[in-house]
Amino acid sequence: MIRVTNLSKIYQTGSIEVRALLNISLEVVTGEFVAIMGPSGSGKSTLMNVLGCLDRPTSGCYQLDNLAVSTLDDKELATIRNRKIGFVFQTFNLLGRTSAVANVEVPLMYGGVNRKARRQRALEALAKVGLSPRAFHKPNELSGGERQRVAIARAIVSNPAIILADEPTGALDTKSGTEVMAILEGLHQQGLTIIVVTHDREIANHTQRIYHFRDGEIQYIEEVKNRVIAVADRVS
Amino acid sequence: MGFLECFLLAFDSLRANKLRSALTLLGIVIGVSSVITMVSIGEGARYMVSSEISGLGANLLWIQADYMNEEVKKGNFQNLTLEEANRMAQLAPAVAAMSPQLMTGGQLRYQNKSEDISIGGVNEHFLDIRAIGLGRGRFIADLDVDLGRRVAVISHRMAERLFGSTDPIGQTVRIRDQQFVIIGVLEGEKSGMMVTDSTTGDNYVYVPVTVVQRMLGHSRVPVLFAQARDPRVVSDARQQLARALELIRGPNHPFEVQSQDSMVEFFGTIIAVFTAILGGIGSISLLVGGIGVMNIMLVSVTERTKEIGIRKALGAQKGDLLRQFLIESIVLCLVGGSFGIIFGQGGSQLIAVFAPWPAMISLLSIGVAVGFSTFVGIVFGVYPAYKAAQLDPIDALRYE
Numbered sequence A: 001m002i003r004v005t006n007l008s009k010i011y012q013t014g015s016i017e018v019r020a021l022l023n024i025s026l027e028v029v030t031g032e033f034v035a036i037m038g039p040s041g042s043g044k045s046t047l048m049n050v051l052g053c054l055d056r057p058t059s060g061c062y063q064l065d066n067l068a069v070s071t072l073d074d075k076e077l078a079t080i081r082n083r084k085i086g087f088v089f090q091t092f093n094l095l096g097r098t099s100a101v102a103n104v105e106v107p108l109m110y111g112g113v114n115r116k117a118r119r120q121r122a123l124e125a126l127a128k129v130g131l132s133p134r135a136f137h138k139p140n141e142l143s144g145g146e147r148q149r150v151a152i153a154r155a156i157v158s159n160p161a162i163i164l165a166d167e168p169t170g171a172l173d174t175k176s177g178t179e180v181m182a183i184l185e186g187l188h189q190q191g192l193t194i195i196v197v198t199h200d201r202e203i204a205n206h207t208q209r210i211y212h213f214r215d216g217e218i219q220y221i222e223e224v225k226n227r228v229i230a231v232a233d234r235v236s
Numbered sequence B: 001m002g003f004l005e006c007f008l009l010a011f012d013s014l015r016a017n018k019l020r021s022a023l024t025l026l027g028i029v030i031g032v033s034s035v036i037t038m039v040s041i042g043e044g045a046r047y048m049v050s051s052e053i054s055g056l057g058a059n060l061l062w063i064q065a066d067y068m069n070e071e072v073k074k075g076n077f078q079n080l081t082l083e084e085a086n087r088m089a090q091l092a093p094a095v096a097a098m099s100p101q102l103m104t105g106g107q108l109r110y111q112n113k114s115e116d117i118s119i120g121g122v123n124e125h126f127l128d129i130r131a132i133g134l135g136r137g138r139f140i141a142d143l144d145v146d147l148g149r150r151v152a153v154i155s156h157r158m159a160e161r162l163f164g165s166t167d168p169i170g171q172t173v174r175i176r177d178q179q180f181v182i183i184g185v186l187e188g189e190k191s192g193m194m195v196t197d198s199t200t201g202d203n204y205v206y207v208p209v210t211v212v213q214r215m216l217g218h219s220r221v222p223v224l225f226a227q228a229r230d231p232r233v234v235s236d237a238r239q240q241l242a243r244a245l246e247l248i249r250g251p252n253h254p255f256e257v258q259s260q261d262s263m264v265e266f267f268g269t270i271i272a273v274f275t276a277i278l279g280g281i282g283s284i285s286l287l288v289g290g291i292g293v294m295n296i297m298l299v300s301v302t303e304r305t306k307e308i309g310i311r312k313a314l315g316a317q318k319g320d321l322l323r324q325f326l327i328e329s330i331v332l333c334l335v336g337g338s339f340g341i342i343f344g345q346g347g348s349q350l351i352a353v354f355a356p357w358p359a360m361i362s363l364l365s366i367g368v369a370v371g372f373s374t375f376v377g378i379v380f381g382v383y384p385a386y387k388a389a390q391l392d393p394i395d396a397l398r399y400e
Ligand SMILES: Nc1ncnc2c1ncn2[C@@H]1O[C@H](COP(=O)(O)OP(=O)(O)OP(=O)(O)O)[C@@H](O)[C@H]1O
Pocket: A011, A012, A013, A018, A019, A020, A038, A039, A040, A041, A042, A043, A044, A045, A046, A047
């Protein structure tokens, strides 16, 4: 369960104050699949970074299950990022020098899993996103869609309860985007909590609820009526 | 994340920038190899000096004017007489034998050949005290000294020059226009590049001390050699001789008694300073190499800010990143250190070809080099690694 109350993030750049988030309150229950939409600069990424424990809010509370995140130190935040949350970025953020499987292993390495178990679990995660044949390719040998699937494999490899995806389909074409959504749908069905930021209404329609952001505030919340369930053709 | 993991990561990222890593390594290679070479020069010199000194004789002591003494510097002193020398021998029970060495120069003629020679007036104990071997014939005997017989012992080389294949023993030569009979030839030769003398140089001719005394018209002895009864009483002998000097010449006498130990110690101190200076010069290049490592690590941290951000986003702790970058710089330094050891050995061997001492590569200097390069890796790697660890995850991720 994710619950934020009166969350604000204010950037002070010289004399200019940017209110990226202003008194946001929202609650996402375990197992929900929700979307965040809004114009550029409305604070979506800022919120995702706070939810992903990558950034700290200026004020407000963030409760993750039974943890008051604001009270945790850097070490504990790193552990949460490692175990509890899987982050998917718009630009993939893979390590360029190493193979897909080595990329997927990284969270396990920091989680203290031994080499053998790590390799096996990374290969399993790649299989879940349909990338077994590409396991030993380097990121620059993969298509954008494939890279994003590697990134998803990396996000799920340590069995997190939450997936945070900031415009995961932003850099992909419709077909690859649908594949990504199909994978997220599968994870949702396994009971993971998923939050997706998107500019694309079609993508948002795959989720159960949409938070519409504007100028750092939630403008309105929309329950999705006719949810689209993506079915992957290539993905198992 | 385990250490093995860190090492593999470090090798990976060093391999990714081969040329750059190699150039950085070079600094450490030069530093470590110069430390090893420099220390080996010092060690070689120490070895050479101590073997020269121990080759001077067995349980050897010698008495001569103290050239640091003000009166001696001005020349206001009189050397010991033979009578004083004999009295000293009686006052020092730990001394087994003594031999004076009176020195003069002259010309030696044989048939139409002539040589400029140094004439050493010694007694029958000299050969033993100085551990010089006799090749053929006999050495000066006590009777030769007592009777002042004009007999001479020459070096192996001089014998070859003068007599070629004829037997020199029994031949008559003219020294300072007096007839001398050759009674013995010394064995081989010693390098004899020691301070106090070049007594065993090949233009030395030994004759009875009484003969030189007559040539000079006085019996002042510049150097007096003594032999302790056995190695354990060398310092007793030294004390006894010093006390004897005080008795004979009063407490302010300008002489000093030296032994091989005191000599080795004296030169050891000089050489230690010399080694420290050389090592220091080597260390400066290691320091420069270390700064190069730090520079490259800082560049590397900046270049890989995004990577650091990704790692942090995936749950890397500060300690993980600190270790990753620290081990990277240590690996850099250790690999550099290993090559440095190889080149350092090569350098020492090369110098040994030209220098009069063998290449002395001590395990200690290798250990010090490895320890030092690890230390350099840590010292110069810690700041870049700390910088990497302290990066804010979101700032690092946003870095372009
Ligand atoms: N590090 C920062 N320093 C100053 N201002 C920032 C910083 N990061 C974000 N902002 C500002 O905060 C606001 C919200 O940014 P955010 O990245 O959350 O927008 P977004 O909704 O994700 O936009 P987009 O759809 O373009 O990704 C923007 O006005 C941005 O300029």
